[in-house]
Amino acid sequence: MAKDKKQPRPKAETPKGFTDYFGQQVAERTEMLSRIAAVYHRYGFDALETSAVETVEALGKFLPDVDRPNEGVFAWQEDAEGEKPGDWLALRYDMTAPLARVYAQHRNDLPTPYRRYTFGPVWRNEKPGPGRFRQFYQCDADTVGTASMAADAEICAMLADALEEVGIARGDYVIRINNRKVLNAVLEAIGVDNIFEDERREHVRGITLRSIDKLDRLGWEGVEQLLTTGRKDESGDFTAGAGFRQHAVDTIKAVFVDARDSSNLEAARDYARSVGDRSWWTDDDRLVLYNIYTVLGNTSAGIDAMQELIQIVDLCRKQGYGPDRIVIDPSVVRGLGYYTGPVYEAELTFEIKDEKGRPRQFGSVAGGGRYDDLVKRFTGQSVPATGISIGVDRLLAALRMRRQGQAQADGPxxxxxxxxxxxxxxxxxxxxxxxxxxxxxxxxxxxxxxxxxxxxxxxxxxxxxxxxxxxxxxxxxxxxxxxxxxxxxxxxxxxxxxxxxxxxxxxxxxxxxxxxxxxxxxxx
Amino acid sequence: MAKDKKQPRPKAETPKGFTDYFGQQVAERTEMLSRIAAVYHRYGFDALETSAVETVEALGKFLPDVDRPNEGVFAWQEDAEGEKPGDWLALRYDMTAPLARVYAQHRNDLPTPYRRYTFGPVWRNEKPGPGRFRQFYQCDADTVGTASMAADAEICAMLADALEEVGIARGDYVIRINNRKVLNAVLEAIGVDNIFEDERREHVRGITLRSIDKLDRLGWEGVEQLLTTGRKDESGDFTAGAGFRQHAVDTIKAVFVDARDSSNLEAARDYARSVGDRSWWTDDDRLVLYNIYTVLGNTSAGIDAMQELIQIVDLCRKQGYGPDRIVIDPSVVRGLGYYTGPVYEAELTFEIKDEKGRPRQFGSVAGGGRYDDLVKRFTGQSVPATGISIGVDRLLAALRMRRQGQAQADGPxxxxxxxxxxxxxxxxxxxxxxxxxxxxxxxxxxxxxxxxxxxxxxxxxxxxxxxxxxxxxxxxxxxxxxxxxxxxxxxxxxxxxxxxxxxxxxxxxxxxxxxxxxxxxxxx
Incomplete structure (x- = not known):
C-alpha cells in the first residue's frame, strides 16, 4: 500500500513560473494599490472582488470536443455528481471576463451605469519567461452600461489622477487617446470594405489589422513591408504581404504615423491660421483631427471617430486636464482589434536606460478602451462598457526607478x-x-x-x-x-x-x- | 468541427461554493486587514505573499497511487514535457504549508528568527454549506526559528493590539492560553503512556484526544460518555467509549473543565492564603496552575507545561497586558492535536443572539499555537515555530454587529x-x-x-x-x-x-x- 511507502522529501520550490513576494515588495504594491483605490473610490467607483475560480463556460473557453479545455488557463474538472459529469473550473485569466459574468448575473441589483474597480491576481497557463510570471496582478476600472463619451473622459481623468496619486509627477506621463473607428475608416477609405467576395475581404481585413498592430514592435518600415510585398524576419521566416498599392499605404501612414508629426501639425496650423480659425490653430488636438480629416473625412466611420475624440478631449479640458496630460494620438494602435470605440494608453515619458545602456522612454503602464459586447455572450443583449487596466508590475517598476537613491529604512x-x-x-x-x-x-x-x-x-x-x-x-x-x-x-x-x-x-x-x-x- | 457549432449561451453563475464581494464588503475587509497589517508591521513582522499555486508535493498531499490527488484541494496536472509527466499543481488550502515551503526554500536568505504575516484567499475542495465557501480569507502571523516563549507572548500581545486596532474594545475580548503538554501530562497521569502494546496504546491515545477535542461541541457530559461507555448521537449512531475508570475521567475533568472554575479558584486562593503566598493568591492564573499542579505535578510534561505557561503570562504582564486581556485557561482544547506547545485562542465575550434569539457569547475569532515540525518534511531539520490565524470572516461579522445602527453613508x-x-x-x-x-x-x-x-x-x-x-x-x-x-x-x-x-x-x-x-x- 502507498501508505506504508517511505516518501521522499518534497522539493521546496515554487511551481515553474510562479514566485513569492517578500516584505517591502508586498508593502510597496499594497500602498500603491490602496492609493489607486482611493482615487477610484472618490470617482464613485465601487470595489468588486470576484472569486478566483470561474466555470470554464463563463470564461468563454469551453471547447466541448477537447478533453481538457485549458488552453491558456489553469483548469480542472469537478467530481461527477451521480450521472452528471462535473463542471470544468478554471482560474480567471483577466478581470474583464469575471466582470461580464457578474454584470450578467446581478444586473437587476446593480446600478446602471455600474462603475467598478478591482485588483488582484490573474493566472495564465503560458510558458513563463524572464520576469514573466504565470500569476500576476491586474488593477482594472470599468464603467458598464453607458455609451456616453463622458464615461471615457472620466476614465482618462481618473487615470491621470491615479498616476499622480501614486507618485508619477505631472509632466512625467501622458495619456494618449485614439479610436478604433479610425481603423474602420481607414479600411473603408482604402477600399477593403468594398471587396465583394466575403472570404477575400475578411482575409485582407485581417492581414491589415495584424500589420498595423505591429507598428510598436516593427516600426513603420516593417509594417510597410507587411502591407506591400511581405517581410522576412530576423529568423529568416517570410510573412507574405497584403499587396496594397502605394495610395493605400500612404493613407495608412498619414493616419497612424504622420497625423501628430510636428511638421504636419505646423502645416495644419498654417492652414488654420490662413482661414482665421483661432480655436483650431491654438489646439494641437484639433490640428491632429484636421490632419486625419483630410484623409478620412469622406468616410462615415472617420466622422464618428473624430466626433467621439473631440467630445472626450473637450470634456477632459473642461475638468482641467490639459494637453500636458491627455492628448489625441492616432499612433496608439495597441489592442485596436479588441475595442469598438475610443482607446487610451498611459505612457511614462521619463527616460530610462535599456539593457544596452541606451536612453529610452519608460513606455506604457496602462491601457484600455470601449468594448460593447461585454455581456452579450450571457444574455444576448449588447451592453456598452469602457475601462482601463493598469499594469501593476510595470507601474511598480517605474516607481522604484523614480525613487532610486532615496533611502528606505523600514527595518525595526x-x-x-x-x-x-x-x-x-x-x-x-x-x-x-x-x-x-x-x-x-x-x-x-x-x-x-x-x-x-x-x-x-x-x-x-x-x-x-x-x-x-x-x-x-x-x-x-x-x-x-x-x-x-x-x-x-x-x-x-x-x-x-x-x-x-x-x-x-x-x-x-x-x-x-x-x-x-x-x-x-x-x-x- | 466544434468551431462551427452554435454554442449555447453560458450561464452567468459563480461556481458552486464560490461568491463575489461587492463595494462595502470589500472596503470593510480591506480596511480591517490593513489595520491588522499595520500592527503586525509595528511588531517587526514582514509581509509575505506566496503564489496561490503550489506543487501538490510541497503541500504534502502527494498520493502517488491515486489518479487525481485532489482530496480536499483543487488540483490539476501540468502538461507533460516530452517523456516527463507534468507536475501536479494545486491551490493552497492554508497559509502554513506555503510558509513551510518558503522557509525551507529561502532559509539562507531569511533572518532567523523570521517573523512574517500574510493574508489572502485559500481554497478548499469541500462540500460548500450555508455561509461556508470554498474560497475564503486567512490572515496569519508566525515566528519561525525560535523556541523562546517570548515569541509566544509577543504573538498574544500582538493579537490583543490587533483586535483593539480594528475596533474590538478592551473588555470585549479575551485571549486564553493553554499548552498541548497539559494534554500529554494528562495521558501520562492516567496511564495511557504506560500501555505496553504499541497498537493498543495508540488506539487509546487517539480516542482520548478525539474525545477531549469535542468538549466545545458536546459539553462535558458528551465527552464523559465517549471516555467511558460510549455515546449515541442525535442521528442514532453509536460511538464506542474508551472504557476509562472513574479516576481517569476525574483527572481529565479536573484539568480541562474544573481548573478555572470559580469555586475551585476560591479553594486554591484559600489554600494560598493559608500558606501566606501573596504572589499566588492575588493572581488567578497562578491559582489555575496550582489547581493543575495538584493533578499533574507528578508528570514531567505537566511541569514543562506549567513553566511555559507562567513564562508567557509573566512576559505579557510585564508589557502591560493584564488578566483582563490574556489569561491561562486549560479548557482551550481546540486544535490541541496539531500543536506541540502553547496554544492560544481569542474569544469575543460580548453577547449576541443565536438563531433562536437566545443570548450567547460571540466566541472564537482567532487561534494558534506552537508547532515544531514546520519545515522537517522538506529538510529533515526540526524548526520551532509559533503563530496565530485570524478568522477574517468571523471577525468582520463581529465588527458589523458592533457597528449596527451606526449610519454608513458612503455613496457618492x-x-x-x-x-x-x-x-x-x-x-x-x-x-x-x-x-x-x-x-x-x-x-x-x-x-x-x-x-x-x-x-x-x-x-x-x-x-x-x-x-x-x-x-x-x-x-x-x-x-x-x-x-x-x-x-x-x-x-x-x-x-x-x-x-x-x-x-x-x-x-x-x-x-x-x-x-x-x-x-x-x-x-x-
Whole structure:
C-alpha cells in the first residue's frame, strides 16, 4: 500500500513560473494599490472582488470536443455528481471576463451605469519567461452600461489622477487617446470594405489589422513591408504581404504615423491660421483631427471617430486636464482589434536606460478602451462598457526607478538580549517603543553570541539597536546604537572626522523612546 | 468541427461554493486587514505573499497511487514535457504549508528568527454549506526559528493590539492560553503512556484526544460518555467509549473543565492564603496552575507545561497586558492535536443572539499555537515555530454587529444631468468636488427621465444630489438635494415639523463644494 511507502522529501520550490513576494515588495504594491483605490473610490467607483475560480463556460473557453479545455488557463474538472459529469473550473485569466459574468448575473441589483474597480491576481497557463510570471496582478476600472463619451473622459481623468496619486509627477506621463473607428475608416477609405467576395475581404481585413498592430514592435518600415510585398524576419521566416498599392499605404501612414508629426501639425496650423480659425490653430488636438480629416473625412466611420475624440478631449479640458496630460494620438494602435470605440494608453515619458545602456522612454503602464459586447455572450443583449487596466508590475517598476537613491529604512528597532533572564525587561522596552508607533522587536534568536544579534539587526535593515546589560541596568541607562550612522562612518569617513558624532551612546532608560524617535525623525 | 457549432449561451453563475464581494464588503475587509497589517508591521513582522499555486508535493498531499490527488484541494496536472509527466499543481488550502515551503526554500536568505504575516484567499475542495465557501480569507502571523516563549507572548500581545486596532474594545475580548503538554501530562497521569502494546496504546491515545477535542461541541457530559461507555448521537449512531475508570475521567475533568472554575479558584486562593503566598493568591492564573499542579505535578510534561505557561503570562504582564486581556485557561482544547506547545485562542465575550434569539457569547475569532515540525518534511531539520490565524470572516461579522445602527453613508454625491449638451459643466462640478476629496460622480445613464436619476442616486446610497437646469444656470445657482434628510422627512415627520428644514434648496454655484461639504460633515 502507498501508505506504508517511505516518501521522499518534497522539493521546496515554487511551481515553474510562479514566485513569492517578500516584505517591502508586498508593502510597496499594497500602498500603491490602496492609493489607486482611493482615487477610484472618490470617482464613485465601487470595489468588486470576484472569486478566483470561474466555470470554464463563463470564461468563454469551453471547447466541448477537447478533453481538457485549458488552453491558456489553469483548469480542472469537478467530481461527477451521480450521472452528471462535473463542471470544468478554471482560474480567471483577466478581470474583464469575471466582470461580464457578474454584470450578467446581478444586473437587476446593480446600478446602471455600474462603475467598478478591482485588483488582484490573474493566472495564465503560458510558458513563463524572464520576469514573466504565470500569476500576476491586474488593477482594472470599468464603467458598464453607458455609451456616453463622458464615461471615457472620466476614465482618462481618473487615470491621470491615479498616476499622480501614486507618485508619477505631472509632466512625467501622458495619456494618449485614439479610436478604433479610425481603423474602420481607414479600411473603408482604402477600399477593403468594398471587396465583394466575403472570404477575400475578411482575409485582407485581417492581414491589415495584424500589420498595423505591429507598428510598436516593427516600426513603420516593417509594417510597410507587411502591407506591400511581405517581410522576412530576423529568423529568416517570410510573412507574405497584403499587396496594397502605394495610395493605400500612404493613407495608412498619414493616419497612424504622420497625423501628430510636428511638421504636419505646423502645416495644419498654417492652414488654420490662413482661414482665421483661432480655436483650431491654438489646439494641437484639433490640428491632429484636421490632419486625419483630410484623409478620412469622406468616410462615415472617420466622422464618428473624430466626433467621439473631440467630445472626450473637450470634456477632459473642461475638468482641467490639459494637453500636458491627455492628448489625441492616432499612433496608439495597441489592442485596436479588441475595442469598438475610443482607446487610451498611459505612457511614462521619463527616460530610462535599456539593457544596452541606451536612453529610452519608460513606455506604457496602462491601457484600455470601449468594448460593447461585454455581456452579450450571457444574455444576448449588447451592453456598452469602457475601462482601463493598469499594469501593476510595470507601474511598480517605474516607481522604484523614480525613487532610486532615496533611502528606505523600514527595518525595526532591535532590542538586543544581553541577559536572557531579563527577557521581560526587554519586552517591556519594545512594548514602549511600539506604543509610540515605532516598529520594534526584541531579538528572539539564541542570544549567546552578541555578534549574531548585530548581524541579525543588519539583515533586518534596522536603524537602531538598543543594548542594556547588567552595567547599564544598574546605572539606569541603555546604550543606543545608530546603525545607519554607523554604516556611514564605516563607509565614508575617517574616525577623526566623526569623533564628535559617535554612533553609539548612553541615554537614560527613561529617555529611550524619545531618543530613538529622534534618530528615526532624522532619517525620514 | 466544434468551431462551427452554435454554442449555447453560458450561464452567468459563480461556481458552486464560490461568491463575489461587492463595494462595502470589500472596503470593510480591506480596511480591517490593513489595520491588522499595520500592527503586525509595528511588531517587526514582514509581509509575505506566496503564489496561490503550489506543487501538490510541497503541500504534502502527494498520493502517488491515486489518479487525481485532489482530496480536499483543487488540483490539476501540468502538461507533460516530452517523456516527463507534468507536475501536479494545486491551490493552497492554508497559509502554513506555503510558509513551510518558503522557509525551507529561502532559509539562507531569511533572518532567523523570521517573523512574517500574510493574508489572502485559500481554497478548499469541500462540500460548500450555508455561509461556508470554498474560497475564503486567512490572515496569519508566525515566528519561525525560535523556541523562546517570548515569541509566544509577543504573538498574544500582538493579537490583543490587533483586535483593539480594528475596533474590538478592551473588555470585549479575551485571549486564553493553554499548552498541548497539559494534554500529554494528562495521558501520562492516567496511564495511557504506560500501555505496553504499541497498537493498543495508540488506539487509546487517539480516542482520548478525539474525545477531549469535542468538549466545545458536546459539553462535558458528551465527552464523559465517549471516555467511558460510549455515546449515541442525535442521528442514532453509536460511538464506542474508551472504557476509562472513574479516576481517569476525574483527572481529565479536573484539568480541562474544573481548573478555572470559580469555586475551585476560591479553594486554591484559600489554600494560598493559608500558606501566606501573596504572589499566588492575588493572581488567578497562578491559582489555575496550582489547581493543575495538584493533578499533574507528578508528570514531567505537566511541569514543562506549567513553566511555559507562567513564562508567557509573566512576559505579557510585564508589557502591560493584564488578566483582563490574556489569561491561562486549560479548557482551550481546540486544535490541541496539531500543536506541540502553547496554544492560544481569542474569544469575543460580548453577547449576541443565536438563531433562536437566545443570548450567547460571540466566541472564537482567532487561534494558534506552537508547532515544531514546520519545515522537517522538506529538510529533515526540526524548526520551532509559533503563530496565530485570524478568522477574517468571523471577525468582520463581529465588527458589523458592533457597528449596527451606526449610519454608513458612503455613496457618492450624484450630479444630475438636466441638459445633456452641458455634460462638460456637470463634469467640471464633479471634478471640483473630487478635488476637495468628496466622492462624487455625474449621472452617466440616459438622462431623459429625471426620476430615474434620483432612483439611481437612491440605489447608490448617495447623501446629496446636485441639480442645475437652465434656470439655475442663468441665475448662477445650483439646487442641492439632501437625500438623507429627505429620507428622514419621508419616514418620520409631518411636513409641518420639517418646514423650517427643507431638504432641497438653492445655493450659489460658487458655494457648491462648501455646502456639500457641510452636509457631509453633518452626517459624519
Amino acid at each position: 528597532v532591535v532590542v538586543t538580549v544581553m541577559d536572557r533572564d531579563r527577557m521581560a525587561d526587554y519586552m517591556a522596552m519594545v512594548a514602549e517603543l511600539r506604543g509610540a508607533g515605532i516598529r520594534a522587536e526584541v531579538y528572539l534568536g539564541n542570544p549567546k553570541n552578541f555578534g549574531n544579534q548585530l548581524k541579525y539587526a543588519d539583515k533586518r535593515g534596522s536603524p537602531v539597536a538598543v543594548i542594556e546589560g547588567a552595567d547599564e541596568k544598574s546605572k539606569g541607562v541603555v546604550q543606543i546604537k545608530d546603525l545607519v550612522l554607523g554604516l556611514q562612518i564605516a563607509e565614508n569617513a575617517t574616525l577623526e572626522e566623526w569623533k564628535d558624532r559617535p554612533s553609539q551612546y548612553e541615554v537614560p532608560r527613561s529617555e529611550l523612546v524619545a531618543r530613538v524617535r529622534g534618530i528615526l525623525d532624522g532619517l525620514a | 454625491v450624484v450630479v444630475t444631468v438636466m441638459d445633456r449638451d452641458r455634460m462638460a459643466d456637470y463634469m467640471a462640478m464633479v471634478a471640483e468636488l473630487r478635488g476637495a476629496g468628496i466622492r462624487a460622480e455625474v449621472y452617466l445613464g440616459n438622462p431623459k427621465n429625471f426620476g430615474n436619476q434620483l432612483k439611481y442616486a437612491d440605489k447608490r446610497g448617495s447623501p446629496v444630489a446636485v441639480i442645475e437646469g437652465a434656470d439655475e444656470k442663468s441665475k448662477g445657482v445650483v439646487q442641492i438635494k439632501d437625500l438623507v434628510l429627505g429620507l428622514q422627512i419621508a419616514e418620520n415627520a409631518t411636513l409641518e415639523e420639517w418646514k423650517d428644514r427643507p431638504s432641497q434648496y438653492e445655493v450659489p454655484r460658487s458655494e457648491l463644494v462648501a455646502r456639500v461639504r457641510g452636509i457631509l460633515d453633518g452626517l459624519a
